[in-house]
Amino acid sequence: MAEIAPMILVYDTETTGLPRDWNAPLTDGENWPRLVQLAWQLHTPEGKLVSRGNRIVRPDGFTIPFNAAKVHGITTDRAEAEGIDLDSVLEEFGRDLDRADFVMGHNISFDVSIMGAEWIRRGASAERVTNKALIDSKDEATEFCAIPGGRGGKFKWPTLTELHQKLFGTGFGDAHDAAYDVDATAKCFFALVQHGVIQREGFPKGSAVQYEAPQLEVANFAQAQQPSATVQPRKSPSGSQPVAASSAAAIDDVPFSHLHVHSQFSVLQATSSVQALIDHAVEAGMPAMALTDRGNMMGAFHFVRAANKAGIKPIVGAELNVCRDHADRSKKDDGYPIVMLAKNRAGYHRLAKLSSLAYTDGFYYVPRIDREQLLEYKEDLIVTTGGLFSEVPSLLLNVGDRQAEEAFLWWKAEFGPNFYAELNRHGLEEQKVVNDFLLQMCSKHDVRYIAANNSFYTTRKEADAHDILLCVKDAANVSQPKRYVGKRGREFRFGLPNDEFYLKSPQEMKRLFADVPEAFHTVRDIVDQCEGYVLERDVLLPAFDIPQEFVDPKDAEDKGKRGENAYLRHLTYKGAEKRYEEITEEVRQRLDFELETIERTGYPGYFLIVQDFTTAAREMGVSVGPGRGSAAGSAVAYCTGITNVDPIAYDLLFERFLNPDRVSLPDIDIDFDDEGRGRVIDYVIDKYGANQVAQIITYGTMAAKSSIRDTARVMELPLGDADRLSKQMPDISLSKLFKLDDKSLKDKLRGQEGLDQVNAIKAIHDGHGLESEVLKKARVIEGSVRNTGIHACGVIITPDDITKFVPVATAKDSDMVCTQFDNSVAEDAGLLKMDFLGLKTLTIIKDAVRNVKKRSGVELDPEAFPLDDEATYELFQRGDTVGIFQYESVGMQRYLKDLKPTEFADLIAMNALYRPGPLEYIPAFVRRKHGQEPVKYDLDACEEYLAETYGITVYQEQVMLLSQKLAGFTKGEADTLRKAMGKKKADLIAKMKPKFLEGGGERGHDTEVLEKIWKDWEAFASYAFNKSHSTCYAWVAYQTAYLKANHPAEFMAAVLSNNMSDIKKVTFFMEECRRMGTPVLGPDVNESEFKFAVNAEGAIRFGLGAMSGVGEGAVASIVESRNEEPYKSIFDFAVKVNLKDCNKRVFEALARGGGFDDLPQAIFRSQCFAEDTKGRTTIELAIRYGQATQESENSSQASLFGGDSGAMEIPEPPVPVCDEWDPFDKLAREKEVVGVYLSGHPLDEFKVQLDQFCTPGGLSNLEDMVAARGRTISFGGMVTEAEHKIGKNGRPWGGMTVEDYHGSQRMMFWRDDYLKFREYMVSGWFLFIKGKVQMKQFRGADELEFKVTRIELLSDVLEKMAGRLRVQVNLAKLDSGLVEQVCALIESNQGGVGVTVELHHPEAVLEMPSRRKRVALSSELLEGLEALEGVEYKVVTSGG
Secondary structure (H helix, E strand, C coil), rough: CCCCCEEEEEEEEEECCCCCCCCCCCCCCCCCEEEEEEEEEECCCCCCCEEEEEEECCCCCCCCCCEEEEECCCHHHHHHHHHHHHHHHHHHHHHHHHHHHHHEECCHHHHHHHHHHHHHHHCCCHHHHHHCEEEHHHEEEHHHHHHHCCHHHEEEEECCHHHHHHHCCCCCCCCCCHHHHHHHHHHHHHHHHHCCCCCHHHCHHHHCCCCCCCCCCCHHHHHHHHHHHHCCCCCHHHHHCCCCCCHHHCCCCCCCCCCCCCCCCCCCCCCCCCHHHHHHHHCCCCCCCEEEEEECCCCHHHHHHHHHHHCCCCEEEEEEECCCCCCCCCCCCCCCEEEECCHHHHHHHHHHHHHHHHCCCCCCEEEEHHHHHHCCCCEEEECCCCCCCCCCHHHHCCHHHHHHHHHHHHHHHHHHEEEEEEEEECCCCHHHHHHHHHHHHHHHCCCCCEECCCCCCCCCCHHHHHHHHHHHHHHHCCCCCCCCCCCCCCCCEEEECCCCCEECCCHHHHHCCCCCCHHHHHHHHHHHHCCCCCCCCCCCCCCCCCCCCHHCCHHHHHCHHHHHHHHHHHHHHHHHHCCCCCCCCCHHHHHHHHHHHHHHCCCHHHHHHHHHHHHHHCCCCHHHHHHHHHHCCCCHHCCCCCCCCCCCCCCCCCCCCCCCCCCCCCCEEEEEEECCHHHHHHHHHHHHHHHHHEEEEEEEEEEEEHHHHHHHHHCCCCCCHHHHHHHCCCCCHHHHHHCCCCCCCCCCCHHHHHHHHHHHHHHHEEEEEEHHHHHHHHHHCCCCCEEEEEEEEEEEEECCCHCCCCCCEECEEECEEEEEEEHHHHCCCCEEEEEHHHHHHHHHHHHHHHHHHHHHCCCCHHHCCCCCCHHHHHHHHHHHCCCCCCCCCCHHHHHHHHHHCCHHHHHHHHHHHHHCCCCHHHHHHHHHHHHCCCCHHHHHHHHHHHHHCCCCEHHHHHHHHHHHHCCCHHHHHHHHHHHHHCCCCHHHHHHHHHHHHHHHCCCCHHHHHHHHHHHHHHCCCCCCCHHHHHHHHHHHHHHHHHHHHHHHHHHHHHHCCCCCCCCHHHHHHHHHHHHCCCCEEEECCCCCCCEEECCCCCEEECCHHHHCCCCCCHHHHHHHHHHCCCCCCHHHHHHHCCCCCHHHHHHHHHHCCCCCCCCCCCCCCHHHHHHHCCEHHHHHHHHHHHHHHHHHHHHHHHHCCCCCCCCCCCCCCCCCCCCCCHHHHHHHHHHHHHHCCCCCCHHHHHHHHHHCCCCCCCCHHHHHHHHHCEEEEHHHEEEEEEEEEEECCCCCEEEEEEEECCCCCEHHHHHHHHHHHHHCCCCEEEEEEEEEEEEECCCCCCCEEEEEEEECCCHHHHHHHEEEEEEEEEECCHHHHHHHHHHHHHCCEEEEEEEEEEEEEEEEEEEEEEEEEECCCCCHHHHHHCCCCCEEEEEEEECC
């Protein structure tokens, strides 16, 4: 009996839209769209057409949405006229379905779901369609089409068009007619069967498959007009209707305000700055404006302040995403963007709460709330129907009239008179449909409507720049086709359809909406309903719990702070008794003055809060800095433990911190060791509650260069041109570049050179072509908020739930929320901000102290280090300050060598002077200290405060003290003077000068001298530094220097430990250790800790935590398991450690890095990876051995019978014998896991070449190109990476990365240089490279480069460059034995390099060139000469 061939049913559906939830059950009739058209073809496997159908379904209880009709061309009217009832369609289709063995389509699962849902609606089972075997061409053809860019590195699913193109060489434009789509799908299907791509049992291949196409009816769009064609044509592109003149005149006097406006805080979705919006509103004569940013209220504070200042009413709003269930993260549901406006301050706080909840509770892809949350906070809020993507318009366009009306009625029912329909006219046919529906709903249900323009940019001419911003957001190119409404897929990017989305003037809006004058009356009424308010407020401090005995009942009655003041006084004097041997009258007066000022300004709680968490930090073992900034000038802070530097001893001023004449919030920034900072924040959270503590948001805005780069990318400017253009841009914003005059630009930049750069940019901008367009568009998007981040150290503490004061958001990689307002407005918004700074130096000090105790048992107290330690000052005098906080720069080292500091005051002064401006005073400061220049004072009265700085005004505090002494300024006036001069406030300086001259004259000082002092202050005060800050950081620096001078190994181990994540710094500090004579040994499982440690011999051991592949858990196991006894062998190691933590990867990393090198039972690194006869490596054997031994021991311990039989002895496996890796291979593997070369360096064999022919410092000379400008530099290095390319123009180019002891450098070679040097660009080669640092040699370049002029193989350098060996002998050391040793070395190393022996005497040098002897510069010769006492050598180049 012949087999019956399987039948294939190919079908496709057109529907009312897409499902809300693709995973919803088919029984959810509201979720699954309705069937509009069904087409099918029944085929044999050979392609023969057996049957077909093409039916339009008559709507029954639903309408076909506008967007769906736009897609497939079937309107509700047409379907009702031409369609047949659903039951008939299902019956006809079902007959062919029952005959089919397979159902097939492109994305067939969607069509199966549509048909299944329709059968269920008819009370039948969906299994009739869902149980059929499926063939989906998008799945079957994925590998065949091989379109890159899919998820997880896989190929993308092909569209039907892409598949058609692949198979037949021509595209298939989406017909969105089910019959045409079925035909194309069937054609592709049988071609795939023919190619063998789709195979099933009974399917033929090759020519046996021939697709029989049907005779198709006329396509949908050919039969019927698009739905938009039925819409009456509009008179203007904006969609307004012709109206009578009387109607237009009726609204002439009605003011208009925009109520749907986006700013740059709608991240990457709008270009308008808040100020630009306000300026435009003022210019247009608008009485008010609303700000409705997408998903947040970040701009609210700036907006309200700017609007109030400009005299217009600010209406704070937001466009929040309202989803079905904010807690549901099982599926993506961004919700609908709903426009909400706050009617008053209460409404503002409710809106802020909703915006906060959208982040803290609802964030899933986007911030979201749901209806339930909205209803809880709906009072004093206005909502509108919003734009096309809002709920009512979206349902109308994509789901149906009924659902849209239901949503409309829900909003009306819940918000009543606070719900408005929003009409937008940007010239879109979708808006005409929506507006007609909304006007119908408003009339039917008595709802008022408004005119709006949903703006995203300020003026029409910014439309193109806004389009670029959207491309930046979506990583698309401007040239890519865009679509605003409807499905985009891969072919389209998102973009606005025209240039109508700008902030139109009231006149433009009235012309646009003249046919609906009521809309303007409604807008006016809404503006009148909304109250004006300010968001600035006094800072609100959280309540601090004080002991009961200090509580004053009156405080509860009048909100006073008597209790807090009393408790602060108590703590202050209690601390003063510990800080001072005797509380003198001077100390008492100072403390009382400060406490009275704190009481008068109302900030005792501030001090109590700070002293509380600094005290808690110390109790937790967290290091607290000595203070920073002006807070160190407070004796109260010193006595309560907030700071740790005595302000009285160092003449630090409290009024510099808290001006008694001007009440402003004090600002105490606290340094904690960076490892403990988090614990202190946790303490604050525990004390005040997580809902009262937040971090501070930062806005990542697009600066000039990034806006140029982003614009260039999306406008497809070639990468090289984009790179050059951005680098050509000077360090100034584009807005200032085009706004400032030449003089101001020269002052801001590098004089004429900077101005030349500006003029070059302007010339490009004013020219023609793509580069000009890029600059013009970049000017517009500059300043746009690109992303948000978190302030590095700021923490907000509020007296109640923080969302009652400001809106908050969630922060990436943090459990804490962050404010939606940034640091610039935090204090003005009434927020108490504390800076919790993590200072790595404090961790270094702590680690160094711990290292000292571990090695020697000595307990050091950094706060008790003597300030007269001789070794510490000698270290500063030598400039030996690598690793010393604030004093390690090369320039600072040079000045320290000149200054030779001998007291702490010198260090304070140098910390203050070493910065732009005061730097020029350092030479005079040095000369005066050493008596090389007389110390002069303008007045004898100045000596008291200027003596410590040798008559030079260094500190702001000196200006303040002298103004009081010379002219009788009050403390508050002195601080005001300091601020005025520091910030160059000319009007305030001019106001205070007469008072200074008058006060000085009254005290008998010469007016001319006073004039000179004032002039000097004006010149220098803006540069003068805060002595309080300088003193604190000089103390931290002294502590680090003390440790380096007295405990060098322990200190450097701490420095290395705290830079483990930066291999470049590890390399740098290891080099410093070698210079100091402190060995840095490789990792060792018996000595190494997680961090770098010091062994008993004083050498530093490499930290295991710095090794790649060795985690913290593994290190903990290694250290813990060796406590009782060190490891004897790799097998002993395997027995003792936890093998879950120390897995094979850890063993291999330790072996490669040398961690097993020093075990008593020695093992080569290569032996760890050597295999036995069964192909098992020693590491694998060791792990198996460890597992077996541990299991044996465990089973012995668990024995029921006890006894003394013990664990079974398991013999250690033999270690395979093999050769050690060659040195280069060994070093390469070592660097893989350690990151640096430890046991040697590949360049070690070229020591002579590097020492004799290369610039000292090698590649480190190129780290500061500006300092190296004009210098010729030569170095030797190893090529670690090389590439050879062919450019688009056909020209070859290439690059290579070269590495030496000091760092690495990437070098690019173009054109002739590439052809000249390409043979040397080989990975692993050792090269000698010579070049010069100069400006790049191409048009418009403003960048330095290292121009290579010569490359040689490093191994050839001696032969090519060595001209002569000069052996320099100290005559005082010369004897016959030394002569014999030198001669023997020369005799045994004969070659081609000439020799000269020099005899050195203090008064003369005798040169004795040899005419016959020539040597080979071998390692034996040079190392031999180095070993001889009194002998040095120098290799000179040919001719030298």
